[in-house]
Amino acid sequence: MIVRxxxxxxxxxxxxxxxxxxxxNFLTGVDEGVFYDIEGANSFGLVFAVAVVMAxxxxxxxxxxxxxxxxxxxxxxxxxxxxxxxxxxAINIVLGAAVASALKIPIYLDSIGTILVGALAGPIPxxxxxxxxxxxxxxxxxxxxxxxxxAxxxxxxVVIGILAGFIGRAGWLRPRPNQPMRSLVVWAxxxxxxxxxxxxxxxxxxxxxxxxxxxxxANSNPAFVVLGYLALALVAGTVLGxxxxxxxxxxxxxxxxxxxxxxxxxxxxxxSAPIAANVFGGxxxxxxxxxxxxFRQAGLDVANATLGQxxxxxxxxxxxxxxxxxxxxxxxxMRAKARFPQGERLVERGEASPTxxxxxxxxxx
Amino acid sequence: xxxxxxxxEATAGRGLPDFLxxxxxxxxxxxxxxxxxxxxxxxxxxxxxxxxxxxxxVLVAVAVVGPAIAAGVLRDLVRTSVLLALPxxxxxxxxxxxxxxxxxxxxxxxxxxxxTEEGLGLALEILARIMAISGAVTLFYLTTRPSDLVIDLxxxxxxxxxxxxxxxxxxxxxxxxxxxxxxTDAQRARGLDTEGGVLRRLRGxxxxxxxxxxxxxxxxxxxxxxxxxxxxxxPGRRTLLWAPADRRVEALIRWGLLAALVAVIALRISxxxx
Amino acid sequence: MTLTLTGVxxxxxxxSDAALxxxxxxxxxxxxxxLAGASESGKTTLCLVTSGLAPRAIGxxxxxxxxxxxxxxxxxxxxxxxxxxGIGFQSxxxxxxxxxxxxxxxxxxxxxxLALPRDDVLDRTxxxxxxxxxxxxxxxxxxxxxxxxxxxxxxxxxxxMRPAHLILDEPTAQLDxxxxxxxxxxxxxxAANGASILVAEQKTEVLAALASRTVVLEAGRMVLAGATGxxxxxxxxxxxGVTPPAAVRLRHAARDAGLDARMLDEVHAGG
Numbered sequence: 001m002i003v004r005x006x007x008x009x010x011x012x013x014x015x016x017x018x019x020x021x022x023x024x025n026f027l028t029g030v031d032e033g034v035f036y037d038i039e040g041a042n043s044f045g046l047v048f049a050v051a052v053v054m055a056x057x058x059x060x061x062x063x064x065x066x067x068x069x070x071x072x073x074x075x076x077x078x079x080x081x082x083x084x085x086x087x088x089x090a091i092n093i094v095l096g097a098a099v100a101s102a103l104k105i106p107i108y109l110d111s112i113g114t115i116l117v118g119a120l121a122g123p124i125p126x127x128x129x130x131x132x133x134x135x136x137x138x139x140x141x142x143x144x145x146x147x148x149x150x151a152x153x154x155x156x157x158v159v160i161g162i163l164a165g166f167i168g169r170a171g172w173l174r175p176r177p178n179q180p181m182r183s184l185v186v187w188a189x190x191x192x193x194x195x196x197x198x199x200x201x202x203x204x205x206x207x208x209x210x211x212x213x214x215x216x217x218a219n220s221n222p223a224f225v226v227l228g229y230l231a232l233a234l235v236a237g238t239v240l241g242x243x244x245x246x247x248x249x250x251x252x253x254x255x256x257x258x259x260x261x262x263x264x265x266x267x268x269x270x271x272s273a274p275i276a277a278n279v280f281g282g283x284x285x286x287x288x289x290x291x292x293x294x295f296r297q298a299g300l301d302v303a304n305a306t307l308g309q310x311x312x313x314x315x316x317x318x319x320x321x322x323x324x325x326x327x328x329x330x331x332x333x334m335r336a337k338a339r340f341p342q343g344e345r346l347v348e349r350g351e352a353s354p355t356x357x358x359x360x361x362x363x364x365x
Numbered sequence: 366x367x368x369x370x371x372x373x374e375a376t377a378g379r380g381l382p383d384f385l386x387x388x389x390x391x392x393x394x395x396x397x398x399x400x401x402x403x404x405x406x407x408x409x410x411x412x413x414x415x416x417x418x419x420x421x422x423v424l425v426a427v428a429v430v431g432p433a434i435a436a437g438v439l440r441d442l443v444r445t446s447v448l449l450a451l452p453x454x455x456x457x458x459x460x461x462x463x464x465x466x467x468x469x470x471x472x473x474x475x476x477x478x479x480x481t482e483e484g485l486g487l488a489l490e491i492l493a494r495i496m497a498i499s500g501a502v503t504l505f506y507l508t509t510r511p512s513d514l515v516i517d518l519x520x521x522x523x524x525x526x527x528x529x530x531x532x533x534x535x536x537x538x539x540x541x542x543x544x545x546x547x548x549t550d551a552q553r554a555r556g557l558d559t560e561g562g563v564l565r566r567l568r569g570x571x572x573x574x575x576x577x578x579x580x581x582x583x584x585x586x587x588x589x590x591x592x593x594x595x596x597x598x599x600p601g602r603r604t605l606l607w608a609p610a611d612r613r614v615e616a617l618i619r620w621g622l623l624a625a626l627v628a629v630i631a632l633r634i635s636x637x638x639x
Numbered sequence: 640m641t642l643t644l645t646g647v648x649x650x651x652x653x654x655s656d657a658a659l660x661x662x663x664x665x666x667x668x669x670x671x672x673x674l675a676g677a678s679e680s681g682k683t684t685l686c687l688v689t690s691g692l693a694p695r696a697i698g699x700x701x702x703x704x705x706x707x708x709x710x711x712x713x714x715x716x717x718x719x720x721x722x723x724x725g726i727g728f729q730s731x732x733x734x735x736x737x738x739x740x741x742x743x744x745x746x747x748x749x750x751x752x753l754a755l756p757r758d759d760v761l762d763r764t765x766x767x768x769x770x771x772x773x774x775x776x777x778x779x780x781x782x783x784x785x786x787x788x789x790x791x792x793x794x795x796x797x798x799x800m801r802p803a804h805l806i807l808d809e810p811t812a813q814l815d816x817x818x819x820x821x822x823x824x825x826x827x828x829x830a831a832n833g834a835s836i837l838v839a840e841q842k843t844e845v846l847a848a849l850a851s852r853t854v855v856l857e858a859g860r861m862v863l864a865g866a867t868g869x870x871x872x873x874x875x876x877x878x879x880g881v882t883p884p885a886a887v888r889l890r891h892a893a894r895d896a897g898l899d900a901r902m903l904d905e906v907h908a909g910g
Contacts, residue, residue, distance in 0.1 A: 079589040079598050079696070082526050086533035086737070087581045090541045095574070100452075112578075132530060138502055139405070140511040140535055145542075148449050148499045151409075279413050281491040283456040293460045331579055334653055336586060339698055360650060360700035361713075379765050382743050384778040512740060525752075532738035540737075540782070584733050586697070590687075591734040593696045594726045595749035595796060599718035604751045604760050606744065 004062045011058035012051045019047030045270030049159050056124075056162075076122035076341045084120065084340075085129050088113025092133040097145040107317040108288075110150075111160050115264075115325045118164025119173050120340040126165040130157025149284040156272045160318075163264045164325075171345045172256040173322075175330055179252045188246070191255040241323055257326050261319030268318060269310030276310070277303040288313050386607035389508065393436035397611045398514035399521075403619045404428060405505035407626045412497035414626075414633045421493035429500035438507045446503035450495045457495065461488035511535050513609050520608040529597075545577050640708055640803035640835075642666040642689070642724065647703035648859075649688050658684045659859045662703070666804055666837055671830045673850030673867055674839035677880025681859040682839040686808040689837065690726035691717060707803075718753070724804045725797035729812040731789035734796075735781050742784075742792050743768070743777040749800045767795040770832075771825050787818025791825055805829075807838045811845060823848060843871055843884045855879060 064070055096110025114133060118126025131154050138151035167173065179187075245254035276282055282302045283289040288309055295305035329337065329346050337343040389395050408428040412421040433442045462484045472480045512532055519528045592598075647662040659681050666672055666689075676682050687693035694701050695717045705712055707723055728734055739745035746767050750760040768774045771791050776784065781792055790810055797805060810826070811819040823845055830836060830849055840846050846853055846867060853870040855863035857879050863870050874891070876883045883891075893899075 077526060079593055080585060082530060083533075083585050083589040083592065084582070085530045086537045087541075087585065089530070089534040090537040091578060091581070093538050094541050094545070128527075128530075132534060136511075136531065136534055139402070139505060140514075140531075141538055142506070145538060146449060146506070148453060148495070148502060151502075280453065280495070281457055281461060281487065283460050283491075284453060289456040289460055293463075328578060328582070332582065335651070336583060338652060359702050360648075361702070362700055363694040363698065379762055381761060382741075382777060384741065385743065512738075529738055533736075536737050536782075587728060587730065587733045588737075590692050590696050590726075591728060591793075592736065593692060593717045594690065594721050595736070595800065596718040596721050596752035598696075598716070599752055599754070601754060603754050604757055606747060606751070606757065606760065 003066070004059050007062045008055040008059040012055040015051040015054045016047055019050060020044060043274040045267070046155070046274045049155050049271045052162070053155065053158060056127075073124050076124050078339075078341060080340055081117070081121040081125050085117055085125065085132070088117045088129050089133045089136065091116075092129075093137050093141055093145055096137070096150075097147065100147065107313055107320065109317065109321065111157065111318070111321050112324055112328075114157055114161045115164040115321055116328060118161045119168030119325060119329065119346060120337065120342055121165075122169065122341050123162040123165025125341075126161025127158040128161070130154070130159075130161040133157055149280060152275050152279050153272055156268055156275070159271055160264055160268055163260075163267065165342075167256075167260045167264075168342050168345055172260055173253060173326055173329055173346055175346075175348045176252040177249045177348070179250045181250075184246065184250060184252060187252055187255050191259060194259055241327075245326075253326065257322045258319055261322040262315050264322070265315030265318035266311065269307065269314035272314070273307040273310045274303065277306040282306040282309075381607055386609075391436045393432050394508050395610075396508075397609055397615050398509050398517045399611075400615045400619055401505050401509050402514060403622050404432070405501040407622045408501035409498040411626055411629050412494050412501075414629045416490065416494075416633070418490055418493050421490075421497040424497045425493075425500055429497065429504055433500075433504055433507075436504075436508050438504070441507055442500065442503055445507065446496070446499040449503060450499035453495050454492055457491045458488045461485075461491060516605060516607070517609045517611075520605060525603045541577060541581065544580070545574075548576050640668055640723065642804055643704075643706045643709075644689065645704040645706075647688060647701070647705060649684055649693055649702070650700045651684075652698040652700075657859055659688060661860055662688075663861070664689075664854065666835060668803070668835050669833045670852065671826075671834075671836045671838065671850045673846035673853035673870075674837060674856065675841075675843060675846060675853060675870075675876075675881045676839075676856035678841070680856040680880065682856055683808050684859070685856065686726060686806050686837070686839055690724050690806050691715070691720040692726065695720075721749075721802070722753070722800050723802055724806060725800055725802035726806045727790070727793055727797055727808065727810055729809045731786045731793060731813065732782070734793040735789065736796075739781060741778050742773070742781050742795075745781045745792055746795045746799050749796055753800070763799045763801065767798040770798060770829070771795045772828075785818060786814045787821035790814065790818065790822050794822075794825070804835045804837065807836065809839055809841060811840070811842060819845075841882070843876075843882060843887075847871055847884045847886075855881060 060070055060073060063072060091113040092110050095112060096108060099107065099109045110133070111130070114126055114130040117129040134150040134152075134154035134157045137145075137147050138149075140146075242254040242258060245251040245257075276284060282292045282305055291309040291312060292305050295308045334347055337346050340346075393401075408424055412424050415421060415424070429442070430439065433439045462480050472482055472485060474480070512535070515523075515528050515531045519525060642665070644662050644664040647659060647664075648657050649659040650657050662685065664672075664685075674682050674685065684693065687697065688701065689705070691705075691712065693699055712720060736745060736748045739748060743764060747760055747764040750763045755763075765774075768777055771794060773788070773791050773795060776788060776792070781789060784792065794805070794807070794810070807826075811822050814822060819842070826836065826838070826845075826849055836849070838846070838849060850867045852865065853863075853867040854861055855870060855876070862879065863873060863875070871883055872887055872890075882888075
């Protein structure tokens with residue numbers, strides 16, 4: 001067991017090191033005299049994502065070499081998971097295509113299926129769902145649903161799936177209704193502190209990379225104003241929904257939904273920014289392009305404008321997505337959830353099955 | 366029903382029915398699906414790595430338009446790939462033309478917004494890249510059945526469960542849209558407002574999204590039972606009825622394309638002309 | 640091949656009440672057994688337990704013995720059991736594999752999963768298509784067929800596994816009259832050729848036409864069992880939530896009205 005973890009960590013370190021030193025920004029060379037490409041510092045999220053994937057691959061390879069089987073992976077793939085994945089992929093693509101083409105709002109809504117599979121079945125099925133979603137979306141899905149840009153972001157979807165898997169495994173999405181007011185208040189304070197800390201860290205990182213920038217609104221384009229209101233409406237809807245969960249249902253999990261969504265959003269933004277910047281010049285034909293334009297207008301270059309856009313769109317998108325996934329989890333009856341590999345972690349404590357009585361036996365295989 | 370007579374005669378034997386594994390109409394169609402996928406992927410990645418205008422333009426001519434003419438799909442290709450690229454292209458043009466910071470060669474003005482020469486340059490470069498990517502991907506889509514590619518990968522060793530997920534996803538996307546359409550009609554009959562401003566449409570989407578999503582997930586239980594009843598959970602490989610042909614020369618082509626791509630990326634990273 | 644359930648009970652996961660209790664059932668070769676009962680009486684549960692899906696695929700707790708020719712099947716995995724017992728469900732569309740572009744590939748799905756040699760797969764597929772007389776549907780898209788046709792395709796897919804027994808849970812429940820007729824005729828043909836079938840149905844006419852023996856369930860227990868004619872003629876059926884066939888209802892109504900039932904039989908036989 002330890003051998004596998006060491007091998008995986010080694011792989012992560014090697015790939016991350018090579019990436020940071022040598023890779024840098026796609027379209028510029030390595031700067032002389034500096035051991036890494038300063039402009040490439042924006043790509044560190046992408047480099048780490050690739051390193052994480054390589055770590056998983058190495059872990060699996062070592063496990064296979066040791067045991068001639070991949071039980072830690074296959075355990076997460078029972079029939080139910082495999083049947084759920086196409087449905088999840090279809091949800092991703094249909095909703096994502098609808099939002100991208102019909103509603104020009106700065107969110108994506110193309111990860112609901114990925115996060116659902118991650119939460120129900122585990123990190124690897126979640127990762128695979130994300131990966132296949134993006135690949136199929138570009139290469140295989142017929143017009144009008146297909147997207148030319150999606151395949152390039154496959155690794156972002158993989159990381160989102162992995163994150164959702166661990167969030168589900170940690171029991172963050174287990175419904176916790178009817179909490180006493182006292183513990184609700186305590187957790188609300190903790191959540192605010194965590195969000196504030198994450199925002200501050202993100203802000204610090206942003207400043208360190210880009211330098212202090214005064215973003216002036218160079219013009220009051222009415223389109224941006226409308227879009228701003230739209231985004232606000234979505235955020236308001238999600239916030240209202242979460243507040244309802246928190247206070248009317250006294251459901252503590254609302255706090256976990258917010259933190260999980262923010263975490264996933266920030267990580268997704270950091271990984272996808274260099275891809276969007278270098279492959280597509282920052283635009284992908286979706287509603288988010290207006291934000292990129294706004295940042296460009298304020299004087300940022302392509303890489304930083306996409307990062308700025310991502311850090312606004314992705315957290316909103318992911319918090320909304322986690323909220324929707326949580327709604328689905330609440331709506332599913334126990335029978336539908338419990339038999340998934342991580343289903344037990346999504347069920348209210350106390351709904352669990354009774355233990356065997358004498359004479360009654362479970363499945364032998 | 367008129368086909369049935371023909372079928373019974375033509376397939377009177379017990380072998381593989383003739384409607385399975387039918388070869389494509391042109392030589393390009395008949396290439397192994399993995400070869401066509403390799404062509405599409407290397408073209409797309411090379412377009413990004415090359416940068417500039419000339420590189421992608423050459424790629425489009427050689428790797429997209431040429432094969433498209435050979436495969437007889439040029440008209441469809443142009444129409445579909447332009448449609449595919451249009452949203453990105455418009456955005457890229459607008460954003461880079463007008464919002465390129467530090468651009469000095471002013472071309473024209475619209476109120477306070479300035480179009481710059483540098484912005485135009487970058488916009489054209491991105492356009493060329495997008496056309497190459499969209500053209501390559503569309504060429505693949507037009508000349509290859511997705512199930513053929515999945516069968517080929519499965520023959521080479523991809524797991525049968527991954528193959529199942531890929532195939533089922535391709536079928537489920539249009540099926541889900543159809544179901545959404547049915548629910549939309551039903552909801553509209555009950556007075557749902559589907560026209561109007563974006564906010565209204567947003568509110569209108571929720572009563573549709575709910576049943577589609579929850580209904581599909583509820584079906585998972587019954588579907589997985591039906592699959593298990595047909596031996597789906599059996600570990601290991603399964604039999605394939607047929608597989609697309611492959612030739613040694615195509616394998617060489619694939620490796621050659623990959624090597625060329627690695628070379629291009631290496632040149633790019635080591636800092637050649639942009 | 641004889642499939643025997645002795646003292647079988649079953650509880651769904653997360654429940655404390657038994658969905659089935661004290662089931663003693665024997666399914667022998669070459670006979671069609673009918674299964675009747677009100678909804679929620681346990682018909683579907685019995686089908687799932689008999690086929691092995693419960694508890695293997697859906698969890699839950701089992702009690703009692705299930706044997707094939709005397710051998711306990713508790714340790715048999717689902718893919719092995721599915722070659723002895725096939726199970727079909729109500730909803731035609733949700734039994735489609737969703738990976739087949741043609742009916743032929745759909746029917747071949749099961750044998751392909753079993754990793755049989757290619758020629759075996761092809762033979763079994765053609766055989767199944769011919770048995771159900773749907774050879775002319777072989778190149779059609781399964782999603783575009785009528786409900787009745789889809790059910791036939793589903794049953795063909797099961798037959799391609801060459802099971803000794805077929806279990807069908809309300810195969811005509813979601814079909815229109817045309818589909819019902821299509822499926823019932825196909826099942827009659829199968830029965831005439833000596834197939835072993837356990838068919839659960841609310842439409843007792845179907846049972847009257849197909850089954851030699853019938854079992855009635857109430858609240859998870861067997862309350863009636865015997866020759867179909869007797870069971871379906873039993874006056875207790877309505878209070879058990881089962882609607883007797885029209886002919887039976889007519890006879891009872893005639894008898895209650897004081898008419899001579901034998902005249903009805905003559906009319907029935909003549910018409």
